[in-house]
Amino acid sequence: MKISTNLFATFLLLLSFSITQLHAAGEMKEPMHPDWSFEGPLGKFERASLQRGYQVYTEVCSGCHSMNLLSYRNLIEEGGPEFSEPQAKAMAAAFEVKAAPNADGEIEMRPAILSDKFVSPYENEQQGRAANGGAYPPDLSVMVKARHGGADYLYSLLLGYVDAPSDIKLDDGVYYNEYAKGQKIAMPQVLYEDAVVYTDGTTATPEQMARDVTMFLTWAAEPKLEARKRIGFKVISYLLILSVLLYFTNRQIWKDTH
Amino acid sequence: MSEKQVTRRNFLYVTTGAFAAAGAASLAWPFVDQMNPDASVKALASTEIDLRPIIPGQSITVMWRGKPVFIRRRTQAEIDEAKKVNLADLPHPEEDSDRAQNPEWLVMVGICTHLGCVPLGQKGDYNGWFCPCHGSHYDTSGRIRKGPAPTNLEIPDYVFLNESTIKIG
Amino acid sequence: MSDNYVPKSAVGKWFNDRLPLLNLIYGHLLPYPTPKNLNYWWTFGGILTFCLVTQIITGLVLAMHYVADADLAFASVEHIMRDVNYGWLLRYIHSNGASLFFMAVYIHMARSIFYGSYKEPRELIWIIGVFIFLLMIATAFMGYVLPWGQMSFWGATVITNLFSAIPLVGESVTNWLWGGYAVGSPLLTRFFTLHYLMPFLIFALVILHVWALHVPGNNNPEGINVVQGSQDTVPFHPHYVVKDMFALVVFLIVFAGFVFFVPNLLGHTDNYIEANPLQTPEHIVPEWYFLPFYAILRAVPDKLGGVILMVSAIAILAFLPWLDTSKVRSAKYRPLYRQFVWLFFANVILLGYLGAQTADGLFLIIGRIATVYYFAHFIIILPLLGYIEKTKPLPKSLSEPVLSPEERQMKAAASGASA
Numbered sequence: 001m002k003i004s005t006n007l008f009a010t011f012l013l014l015l016s017f018s019i020t021q022l023h024a025a026g027e028m029k030e031p032m033h034p035d036w037s038f039e040g041p042l043g044k045f046e047r048a049s050l051q052r053g054y055q056v057y058t059e060v061c062s063g064c065h066s067m068n069l070l071s072y073r074n075l076i077e078e079g080g081p082e083f084s085e086p087q088a089k090a091m092a093a094a095f096e097v098k099a100a101p102n103a104d105g106e107i108e109m110r111p112a113i114l115s116d117k118f119v120s121p122y123e124n125e126q127q128g129r130a131a132n133g134g135a136y137p138p139d140l141s142v143m144v145k146a147r148h149g150g151a152d153y154l155y156s157l158l159l160g161y162v163d164a165p166s167d168i169k170l171d172d173g174v175y176y177n178e179y180a181k182g183q184k185i186a187m188p189q190v191l192y193e194d195a196v197v198y199t200d201g202t203t204a205t206p207e208q209m210a211r212d213v214t215m216f217l218t219w220a221a222e223p224k225l226e227a228r229k230r231i232g233f234k235v236i237s238y239l240l241i242l243s244v245l246l247y248f249t250n251r252q253i254w255k256d257t258h
Numbered sequence: 259m260s261e262k263q264v265t266r267r268n269f270l271y272v273t274t275g276a277f278a279a280a281g282a283a284s285l286a287w288p289f290v291d292q293m294n295p296d297a298s299v300k301a302l303a304s305t306e307i308d309l310r311p312i313i314p315g316q317s318i319t320v321m322w323r324g325k326p327v328f329i330r331r332r333t334q335a336e337i338d339e340a341k342k343v344n345l346a347d348l349p350h351p352e353e354d355s356d357r358a359q360n361p362e363w364l365v366m367v368g369i370c371t372h373l374g375c376v377p378l379g380q381k382g383d384y385n386g387w388f389c390p391c392h393g394s395h396y397d398t399s400g401r402i403r404k405g406p407a408p409t410n411l412e413i414p415d416y417v418f419l420n421e422s423t424i425k426i427g
Numbered sequence: 428m429s430d431n432y433v434p435k436s437a438v439g440k441w442f443n444d445r446l447p448l449l450n451l452i453y454g455h456l457l458p459y460p461t462p463k464n465l466n467y468w469w470t471f472g473g474i475l476t477f478c479l480v481t482q483i484i485t486g487l488v489l490a491m492h493y494v495a496d497a498d499l500a501f502a503s504v505e506h507i508m509r510d511v512n513y514g515w516l517l518r519y520i521h522s523n524g525a526s527l528f529f530m531a532v533y534i535h536m537a538r539s540i541f542y543g544s545y546k547e548p549r550e551l552i553w554i555i556g557v558f559i560f561l562l563m564i565a566t567a568f569m570g571y572v573l574p575w576g577q578m579s580f581w582g583a584t585v586i587t588n589l590f591s592a593i594p595l596v597g598e599s600v601t602n603w604l605w606g607g608y609a610v611g612s613p614l615l616t617r618f619f620t621l622h623y624l625m626p627f628l629i630f631a632l633v634i635l636h637v638w639a640l641h642v643p644g645n646n647n648p649e650g651i652n653v654v655q656g657s658q659d660t661v662p663f664h665p666h667y668v669v670k671d672m673f674a675l676v677v678f679l680i681v682f683a684g685f686v687f688f689v690p691n692l693l694g695h696t697d698n699y700i701e702a703n704p705l706q707t708p709e710h711i712v713p714e715w716y717f718l719p720f721y722a723i724l725r726a727v728p729d730k731l732g733g734v735i736l737m738v739s740a741i742a743i744l745a746f747l748p749w750l751d752t753s754k755v756r757s758a759k760y761r762p763l764y765r766q767f768v769w770l771f772f773a774n775v776i777l778l779g780y781l782g783a784q785t786a787d788g789l790f791l792i793i794g795r796i797a798t799v800y801y802f803a804h805f806i807i808i809l810p811l812l813g814y815i816e817k818t819k820p821l822p823k824s825l826s827e828p829v830l831s832p833e834e835r836q837m838k839a840a841a842s843g844a845s846a
Contacts, residue, residue, distance in 0.1 A: 041688060069505045073301045103311045115301035138700075142505065145691060146699035221699075224508070224515040231516070232687020238281055239680045245274040246673040252267055253665050257463055278672075288513035292488055297510040 029178050031149045031156035034211060038218060041233060044226050045219050050081035052198055053216025056209050058091075059196045061140065064132065064187075066120035069141035070220055073114040079226040080219055088114060095119040133173040135186035144214075144221040151218045153179065158210040161189035304427035306419065309363070317379055319368060322426045326368035326376055327414060328387075329424075332398065337361050339385070340399035350409045354399040357413055365416050365424065366400045372407040387411070455641055460660035461667050462647035464825050468538040469645070470674030471531050477675055478528040479633065483626050485521040486570075493573065495619035497612035500575035501701040519690040525567050526693045527682050529716035532560060540747075541768055543756030544646040550748035552639045557745045559632045562625050564741070567714065569622040575615060576698030577708050583618070584610045585711060589724075592731040609704065650757025651821050659825040710785070718782030719775050725786040726798040736798065743805050750805050752813025760819040764812050771804045 037046050054075065057067070072092035075083045083091070092112040097119060099110040112119060122128035128136045144150045156179040164176035170184070177185045191206040198204050219225070305322050307329065312318055317330040332340075340354040341361075358364050370377050375391035382388030383404060384397035394405030401410040416426040432453045434440045443449045492511050494503040507514035536556070539545055545553035572583045587604050591597040606613030644655055653659040661667075685692065693715060697708045713721050723740050727733035743750075758765040778797050784790045 069502065069509065071298070071301065073297070074509070077297070102308075115298075142699045146696050148696055150696075228515060228519075228687055228690070232683060235683050235687060236680060239676055239683060242274075242277055242281060243673065243676040243680065245270070245277055246669065246676055249270055249274045250669045250673045252270060253669050257661055257666065288516055289484065289488055291512040292514060292517060293491065294512055296492075296506075296512060296514070298506065299510075 028181050028183075029156075029160075031152040031179055032159070033152050034155060036151060036215070036218075038215070038225060041229060043229060045079070045215060047082055048200060048202075049212045049215045050219055051083065052200065052202060052208075053212035053214070053219075054081055054083075054091075055198065056196055056213040057140075057216055060190050060209070061213065062118075063121055064128075064137040065140045066122065066128075066137075067118040067141045067220060068120060068139050070118045071114070072112060072116055072118070074220075074223060076114070077223070080223055081216070085114075092116060132186070135173070137187070140217055140220065142221045144218045146221075151214050154217060155210050155214040157185070158191050158213070159206055304425055306423060306425045308423055310422045314362070320426075322367075322414065327426060328364070328366055328368040328379065328400075328411075330364045330379070331362055332358075332364055336385070336398040340397060343397065343399075343401075349402050352399075352401060352410055357399050357401075357410070359416075359418065363424075364398075364400060365413065365426070367412040367414055369412070370394055370407055371402065371409045371411065372405070377411070455637070456668075457662065457664040459641065459663040460644065460655045461663050462645055462653045462659060462825060463661045463666075464647050464649065465645060465667065465670075466648055467670075467674055468534065468541075469647075470671045471535040471538065473671035474531050474675055474678050475528070475535055476633065477678075478524060478531055479626065479629060482521065482524050482528060483630070485517050485524065486623070486626065488517050489521055490619075490623060493619075495573070495616045497575060497615050497702070500573065500615060504574045516686070519686045523682065523685045523690060523693065525570060526714070526716065527678075527685070528563065529567070531678070532563060533716070536560070537772060539646075540771075541758050542646055542648055543650050543751070543753075543758070545748045546751065546754075546756050547748070548643045549640070549646060552636060553748060554745050555632055555636045555639060557741070559629055559636060560744075561741060562629045562632065564717070566622060566625040566629065567716070569618040569625070571714060572615065572618050573622065574698060575702045577700045577702055577706075578695045578698040578711070580610060580702035580704065581707055581711050582713060583614065587614070589734045592734045594731070611704075646756060647825065648757060648759065649822055649825060650755065650760065651824070653825060657824070712783055715779070715783075718780075719778035720782075722778040722782035722786075722794050723798045723801065725782075726791070726794040740801060743802070747805065747809075751809045753816060753818070754813075755818045755821065760821055761812070761816055762819065763816045767804065767808055767812065771801075774800050774804070 037044060037049075072088055075081050075088040075091065076085050092114055095112040095116075095118075096109040097112045097116050099108050101107050122131065125136055144154060147153050149156075157177060160177040160179035161175065162178055164170055164183075168176065168183070170176060173186060174184050175186070175188050176183055191209045193206065194204050195206075195209060196204050202208060222228075303323060305320065307318075307320055309329070309331075312329065312331045314331050315333045317328055319326045319328055321327070337354075343354075345351040345353070354361070357366070368376050370389040370391065372389065372392055372394050375389050377387035377389040377394070377396060379387055382395040384395050386398045386400060386403075387396040388394070389396075389405070389407065392406050394407035395403050396407075396411055397403050399410075400413075402408070414426050416424050419425050432450050434443050434449050439449060489507060492503065492507045492514065494500060504518070507518050509515075511517075539553065539556070568582070568586060572579045587601055587610065590600045590604060593600055602608060604614065605611065606617065644653070644660075647653065695712065695714075700708075712718070720737050720740055724733045724737040727736050753761060753764065755761055758768050774797055778794070778801065781790055781794045781797065786794065
């Protein structure tokens with residue numbers, strides 16, 4: 001029985017190995033792993049970084065990438081960038097959305113309000129394709145959860161543009177990126193030194209911008225992360241205490257049974 | 259078993275039971291709270307309306323929080339009629355001036371205070387609104403005059419942003 | 428025992444005289460005589476009941492916010508995650524709950540296989556259990572389609588296409604299933620309906636499962652018959668109620684660990700990409716709990732053959748009580764079976780591992796060997812073992828286990844020392 005149990009344990013080990021291996025599949029470079037404040041059992045986002053990340057998204061990414069699942073009101077919600085209400089209202093008002101049909105049945109544009117969804121750069125997917133040489137820039141709302149490696153992968157991808165080795169030929173509209181699958185990607189490098197001028201005065205290095213926008217996208221994909229971890233900590237503490245109480249109750253009950 | 263042991267045992271049982279019950283009770287809250295208005299619904303709590311297209315004697319109905327809101331540009335006759343009513347005759351006494359910030363514009367939730375039907379405009383014995391469901395009559399100020407409805411039509415929170423735009427909520 | 432229960436309160440008595448519901452509950456939950464030696468592997472029955480109820484309640488609540496339409500489903504799930512009060516919690520409980528449910532059911536089945544709980548007179552309990560397992564598979568599969576991500580869509584496409592393997596009528600059957608010529612909104616809506624229905628069927632089968640269990644009573648780690656009400660048994664309450672509660676809370680700690688700290692670990696990232704009928708993900712994998720069966724499906728080069736083999740892999744479980752020819756239940760007293768049962772478990776896990784790999788090269792060869800072994804275990808090894816295995820002597824009762832001469836000596840020495 002010992003031998004078979006060991007065999008069993010070996011297979012369990014193999015299985016866990018297979019899961020990690022599965023994630024690594026696809027001949028890509030292992031992504032960088034910066035210290036993220038939102039990791040760990042009590043992790044939280046950095047407010048200032050989220051706010052800067054929103055700036056990077058609007059000034060750099062939003063020209064091509066939509067975030068259809070977010071609304072401007074999310075910017076003031078707890079656990080997010082936590083902009084003040086007037087700030088978020090002003091940010092929303094910088095975009096235009098279609099108004100409801102007026103009395104004559106015509107549709108005019110009006111400034112966006114908090115309850116509006118983030119304004120998409122395109123009317124529809126076809127327009128997005130046409131504007132980008134056939135490659136549709138994907139929606140970024142849940143991007144961090146939709147890619148292996150999550151935040152690490154996106155961060156690395158944004159910084160992974162290097163000169164292609166001489167033996168690799170790139171087609172038009174395809175760029176070389178160390179962290180992309182097959183090292184080829186349809187998105188050009190966007191984060192250059194001072195691509196944005198941060199309103200809070202932070203120096204806009206590519207690393208800083210990649211970090212901020214990735215933090216922002218992580219929040220966008222999982223806006224309830226802080227509440228989840230906070231409640232989870234309480235729930236597990238509660239369950240641990242209850243399990244100890246039940247352990248002793250159980251022992252007490254079985255004391256006289258032999 | 260000594261009495262002391264029994265006490266200690268009972269204390270353990272009661273503590274465990276109470277602790278488990280407290281946990282079960284707090285677990286119930288998310289299941290209850292999920293039915294409350296969600297964040298996207300709460301965000302739609304205010305709406306702005308352009309009043310310019312409405313001429314005297316005309317009403318429009320707009321949606322606010324999923325409910326119809328009547329906006330009526332009242333005629334002078336209707337205003338006079340609303341003002342001259344003796345408050346003592348009213349089941350739910352309210353001055354017309356308390357119901358309309360600007361006498362020309364009457365803004366109210368278009369839901370009968372009886373059981374939630376939408377009253378018809380410029381109908382009924384008082385030339386105001388009439389609810390077809392159970393026959394409640396409202397006057398030109400939306401006050402209940404006759405029928406089963408207990409109170410006047412509700413006035414929502416609203417402000418004039420300028421002469422021709424109001425914001426409800 | 429259940430017949431002589433008299434409720435204490437007048438209202439209880441009034442009610443019970445007219446509908447003896449309290450008798451029923453009392454008899455099955457309180458004094459129900461249970462073997463005193465059940466180990467923690469026996470707590471998974473209670474844990475599974477908890478899982479089922481949790482899935483039904485959270486599912487009911489999610490259905491209040493979910494929209495079963497191809498254009499809206501993905502967004503409605505995200506609406507639950509973002510806007511609905513505690514929606515993220517309810518959804519993560521439901522999605523991780525499915526995984527934990529399968530984890531528990533596999534342990535529960537493994538326990539039954541190890542201790543021979545499926546044997547006479549408990550065959551029907553086991554067969555009802557196999558049907559519960561089948562319904563669980565169908566429910567979980569349909570539930571996974573509902574978020575309408577890429578894995579949902581392509582999983583549904585691949586699995587419903589299995590039916591096209593049926594000769595002659597295959598295409599008509601798939602078109603009937605889809606309500607169209609491909610997976611789309613009609614399929615999503617009907618899957619939602621069935622996903623909502625099936626847990627209640629499972630619940631009904633669980634009642635039969637427990638009812639059938641309470642006729643002969645529980646099996647136990649020794650695998651011998653115990654006399655109900657003898658000193659070999661203890662009342663279910665409080666002994667096993669509290670023991671099950673303790674085990675449940677430990678299980679909940681693991682559950683909460685998943686829900687609150689790694690809620691997406693067991694899911695697939697591609698399911699956070701909205702379904703796209705024009706683009707298949709590079710690597711379609713089912714949820715981890717289907718992987719062994721997926722590996723069997725892919726081990727066969729023939730379309731129809733693969734489907735038949737996969738279905739047989741589950742169906743064969745129903746015949747287990749008769750394929751196992753040994754009269755001795757517990758693996759404790761079956762030296763050969765004990766080796767083979769661990770090999771069988773290892774083989775299933777190996778199949779699970781292979782199910783997650785690409786089906787080519789060495790993986791495919793190993794997959795075929797493992798598939799053959801899976802069936803050989805049932806069709807060759809189990810029937811033969813009953814004839815060639817020399818089993819150990821069984822104890823007469825739980826109170827007097829058979830001891831080896833050394834153990835007997837040690838026990839005598841120990842009791843001498845304590846006296």
